[in-house]
Amino acid sequence: MAYRKFRGTKLFTGKSWAPEDSVLITLPGGQVEAIVPASEAGEDIQAIEGILSPGFINAHCHLELSHMKSQIPPHTGMVPFLLRVMTNRQAAIETIQESIYLADQQMQKEGIVAVADICNTLHSLETKKSSPLQYHSFVEVSGFIGNTAQNRFDQGRAAWEKFREFGPASIVPHAPYSVSPELFRLINEFDPGCLLSMHNQESKAENDFFLTGQSALRDLYTAIGVNIGFFQPPQTTSLQAVLPYMNPANKLILVHNVLTSMDDLVCLEKHPVADTYFCVCPGANQYINQSMPPRFLLDDQVEKIVIGTDSLASNYQLSITEELKLLADFYPEIPMSHLLQWATMNGAMALNMDKKLGSFEKGKTPGVIALNNWQVTRLL
Ligand SMILES: [Zn+2]
Incomplete structure (x- = not known):
């Protein structure tokens, strides 16, 4: 041989x-x-x-936003960014699918072998059917109003049925500020023990929403016509506010964690979720908020850090190498062996792909x- x-x-x-x-x-x-x-x-x-x-593992991506490359200028801040994604994401289906195909090709060239991909639509299905990359599709649901929970969940479930034909898939909550307790309950009861992913503490506005209620996220809800007058801020950070709603049996990838504190990690130990990984996306953090994941988290959670590119709506490319380079430029003391471990073994462990990758x-x-x-x- x-x-x-x-x-x-x-x-x-x-x-x-x-x-x-x-x-x-x-x-x-x-x-x-x-x-x-x-x-x-x-x-x-x-x-x-x-x-x-x-090969590298991309632990957070949104393939279906690939056609939005260069459409939203950098440094808008979180809430204007979210509004622009909501209002600008429509495009001709051919444009969307061609952009997804090219993004998948770019990731292959970049040495990426597996991708955790967030899905709000079925647009990435065609590319995933034939790609040599290993995908875990996270079908994302959201809805801050409790009585929409069943409907939102059922829509997510219908999409999940399609994605799981072509690889592992889960139904996951979007973020602490966009998922009601009722919707968390439906997610938790659906597939106990499964792998979840959730955007977490990406911006100060998110923590402020839960700590004081004074937050630009209120403007977001006003802009999209959703009345959240019922909401009383629990006076804790966003992560601490939703930890009691998480199923302790699930494995969880928390994504971004820019504002995560040591106090949040202590609370995570009190409300343990079976296995929690922290995905950092420095390229997107720089693009949207000119922020970076906190150094203490990278030092404290060496065995649990994974790396994501986020989407082409909030990044210049889908390259794990560029994410590592940003971390190395910003935190030159981080050993290269840690950066590589986060991009390889940790990512494979987080995605349950470590038997092969x-x-x-x-x-x-x-x-x-x-x-x-x-x-x-x-x-x-
Ligand atoms: Zn994301």
Whole structure:
């Protein structure tokens, strides 16, 4: 059998650096066979400039917003951004689907092998049917008014039925400020133990909504004609306000976490959700709010941080490399091994794809990429 043998400047296994002079050996199709010292690897070793790494996992994306690239200017702030997405997302179906197809292609070139993708429509279905990328589709539901909950949930369920034919799928809450307790209950009862994802503490407006009630999010509801006069702020952060509604049996990816505090993490320990990951999307945070995920979270949750690109409505590209570069520029003390672990093994664990992806362990097919001066090359 013709093995493939790769020797890079360094080799990251998905969990740590391999010893210097290690060679990665795979089967022709990319299945990992072994990591061995160069002296034992035999002939035909391909020398690669750069770090060898398993393929990247994009833990938060909205493929269906790809046609909105460059439509919303940067730095609008959260609420104007959300309003622009709501009012501008319509387009010809051909335009939407072509943009989704091209975004999927771009992610393949960027060395991404799996994607957690938020769905409010069925638009991404066609691309997902034939893409070599592994997708987990998160069918997102929202509705802050309790008596709309059943209707919203049923719509989500109908979409979920379609997506799960082509890969893992879940019905998930949009965000603390947009989901009623009744809708949380329907989500929790539907598939206990499943993987959920929720936008969390992306902006100060979100926390203020729950802490004081004085928040630009009220303007959002006014603008879309929804009367939330019933809402009494619970005087806690948004995450703390909704933790009691979460099903402790579920696995959860909290997305953004820009305003998450140590106090929030303490509360998360008191209301434990089975397994919680924190997805950071620095590119989108910079684009919308000129903010960054907090350093303490990155230090405190090394084993639970994952990386997302968010959508092309709020980012210039769908590239995990660019997200890592932003983190490295902003927080130069973060070790490269942490950045790579977040983009590989942690992402695979979060998406329940670690049996196949995330690390160079015998039998897995995680993809092989080379990272050289923040340029990615896909080798397998
Ligand atoms: Zn998002």
